[in-house]
Amino acid sequence: MFLNTGLALFAAFHLLALASGYGWLDAHPRSPGGWAAAHLLVLGWATMTAMGAAYQLLHVVLQTKLHSEGLAYVHYAVYALGTVGLVLAFRAFSPAAITAFGALAACGIALFAWNLARTLLRARQWNTVTLSTAGALACLVLAALIGVAMGASFWLGAGSALHARLFTAHLWFGAIGWFGLLITGYTYKLLPMFYLAHGYPRRLEGVVLLLWSAAVLALLVAVFFPQAVSIPRAAHLAGAAYLWGWVGFTILGYLSKIVPFLWWTHKYGPKVGKEPVPSLAELLNDRLAGRTLAVMALAFLLFMAALAAGWIPLAKASGMVLSLAALGYTILLAKTFTK
Amino acid sequence: MATLTKTDVEDLLRQVVDPELGVNIVDLGLVYHIEITTEGDVTVTMTLTTPGCPLHEAMITGVEESLRRHPAVRDVRVQLVWSPPWTPERMSEAAKRQLGMR
Numbered sequence: 001m002f003l004n005t006g007l008a009l010f011a012a013f014h015l016l017a018l019a020s021g022y023g024w025l026d027a028h029p030r031s032p033g034g035w036a037a038a039h040l041l042v043l044g045w046a047t048m049t050a051m052g053a054a055y056q057l058l059h060v061v062l063q064t065k066l067h068s069e070g071l072a073y074v075h076y077a078v079y080a081l082g083t084v085g086l087v088l089a090f091r092a093f094s095p096a097a098i099t100a101f102g103a104l105a106a107c108g109i110a111l112f113a114w115n116l117a118r119t120l121l122r123a124r125q126w127n128t129v130t131l132s133t134a135g136a137l138a139c140l141v142l143a144a145l146i147g148v149a150m151g152a153s154f155w156l157g158a159g160s161a162l163h164a165r166l167f168t169a170h171l172w173f174g175a176i177g178w179f180g181l182l183i184t185g186y187t188y189k190l191l192p193m194f195y196l197a198h199g200y201p202r203r204l205e206g207v208v209l210l211l212w213s214a215a216v217l218a219l220l221v222a223v224f225f226p227q228a229v230s231i232p233r234a235a236h237l238a239g240a241a242y243l244w245g246w247v248g249f250t251i252l253g254y255l256s257k258i259v260p261f262l263w264w265t266h267k268y269g270p271k272v273g274k275e276p277v278p279s280l281a282e283l284l285n286d287r288l289a290g291r292t293l294a295v296m297a298l299a300f301l302l303f304m305a306a307l308a309a310g311w312i313p314l315a316k317a318s319g320m321v322l323s324l325a326a327l328g329y330t331i332l333l334a335k336t337f338t339k
Numbered sequence: 340m341a342t343l344t345k346t347d348v349e350d351l352l353r354q355v356v357d358p359e360l361g362v363n364i365v366d367l368g369l370v371y372h373i374e375i376t377t378e379g380d381v382t383v384t385m386t387l388t389t390p391g392c393p394l395h396e397a398m399i400t401g402v403e404e405s406l407r408r409h410p411a412v413r414d415v416r417v418q419l420v421w422s423p424p425w426t427p428e429r430m431s432e433a434a435k436r437q438l439g440m441r
Binding site (some may be wrong): 056274 | 355362371392394405
């Protein structure tokens with residue numbers, strides 16, 4: 001459910017980008033269209049997908065059941081409604097609706113965090129994977145609460161100085177805290193599992209977790225002393241490279257393993273030993289998936305280079321190639337469900 | 340009554356294939372011990388490639404189903420253990436070749 005909705009919203013983002021001819025590149029990123037596009041991708045796709053994967057993987061890591069499966073369905077409904085409403089509210093530029101739907105999405109996030117936190121506390125297995133998950137959850141809740149506060153401050157006409165501080169915190173907790181901690185933590189489990197890596201050195205895992213957590217806390221400097229931090233244009237590009245280049249491509253890569261695996265478990269798991277079942281490789285064309293991702297990566301690099309050089313027409317053209325390849329990749333993943 | 344040997348059990352278990360790797364669980368080295376009683380009760384002690392492997396239930400069901408088809412089998416019990424942990428060195432030469440590790 002989470003993965004399918006995430007894929008559908010990923011496709012929606014690219015269809016909208018293609019339909020507008022990447023017109024949002026002409027506008028300032030902090031404009032209603034830019035906010036809508038960013039939240040569609042970050043909340044609708046990346047976070048929706050990460051939530052589905054987190055439910056699945058925490059159960060694997062802890063070898064225990066989720067606190068409440070029923071609550072996960074409620075979370076899905078509340079979060080999906082809040083996210084789609086929030087994107088539409090941004091497009092309509094309605095501060096009241098932005099605050100209301102933002103609060104609904106935040107409620108969905110709170111349900112997710114509660115469900116996972118109860119599971120973690122019951123299992124009491126603390127290692128780099130579970131600690132990273134706990135930290136990521138805390139950051140996600142903070143990013144959501146700050147996001148709602150931003151909507152309310154905008155709606156109620158609070159000062160721009162407060163808004164700027166909230167914006168920095170919202171971005172940092174969401175991008176560095178939530179995605180950063182979750183991806184680094186889960187990678188410690190996923191990569192060895194997918195590639196049968198055993199006996200590798202693990203002593204740096206804790207160091208990475210500490211450094212990453214310190215980076216999240218360093219945010220306090222920017223929030224309380226905003227004059228001490230200046231954000232040059234290069235930092236905006238680095239931010240895009242981080243979110244698309246690392247977060248986005250990591251999720252896309254993992255999906256090529258996770259989607260066939262979940263479908264196989266659902267459809268063929270009960271048939272093992274009774275009749276011949278296909279292998280995972282037969283459910284998804286791995287070579288084609290790799291080539292499509294390579295096209296996306298090249299288009300993305302060109303997109304970033306063009307943005308850095310200020311060549312907007314080239315950025316638009318490479319963005320469109322990126323979107324077409326992304327749609328192709330989505331279809332490739334979706335075809336798994338027909339096998 | 341049909342008889343049952345360890346080789347029979349291993350042959351049946353070769354029909355249970357890890358869907359990720361495309362290699363059967365015997366050649367992967369996942370089967371640690373096989374015990375057969377004269378009454379036809381079979382106990383398979385096995386592991387998985389990684390603790391908490393999400394294929395847990397499918398693999399156990401696969402082992403049970405494949406063995407129960409043999410007329411000499413009365414009951415099947417699967418014991419999943421994590422010690423000693425599985426490593427790629429436990430794979431047969433054929434499996435290593437199949438996965439391009441040789």
